[in-house]
């Protein structure tokens with residue numbers, strides 16, 4: 001009895017092993033077939049899938065589209081700040097050049113006494129009022145001149161008289177001219193010249209040149225006699 005048991009067990013074990021191994025082999029064969037088919041399918045589909053992957057990656061590039069949308073979304077706010085800075089500078093440069101010109105360079109008409117020195121202007125206004133009381137109108141033909149205007153007059157005089165030496169008898173260079181300094185005035189008409197030459201000393205105004213009866217400067221203290229006439233302004237030019 002005890003001897004029968006082991007062989008029975010072995011027989012049963014063999015049949016079990018066979019059935020198990022059969023199942024295992026069948027399973028392995030079936031499994032390998034399934035895996036092989038799967039690999040074939042993967043290989044066959046793998047090419048198309050590999051072709052699709054770049055497309056998917058391209059559609060992944062569609063993932064780049066959101067950033068493009070972000071940039072386009074950032075564009076409108078970017079255009080708004082650019083609009084606001086561009087507008088202020090347009091108004092500033094136009095306002096800046098005009099203001100310094102007004103403050104640093106007051107431009108008066110050559111016929112105005114506003115460009116004259118305070119002393120010259122004060123004396124001329126007193127003399128003009130006194131002349132008016134005598135029925136004489138003193139009109140300013142040229143008071144303060146710019147350097148550019150004086151140069152322009154000098155050029156014209158050189159052309160008219162033929163030489164610089166002749167021209168400076170009538171028109172001095174800017175650095176020598178009392179007109180550019182606001183310290184001289186040319187007046188008219190002839191009646192005013194005559195009146196001021198006779199009465200100007202009371203207000204400190206004197207005719208200066210023998211060849212220019214219209215040209216007056218503040219050459220004396222009011223109430224004192226004027227110095228002798230100079231031949232012309234040529235001596236001033238050196």
Ligand SMILES: [Zn+2]
Pocket residue numbers: 179184185186212214215216
């Ligand atoms: Zn003059």
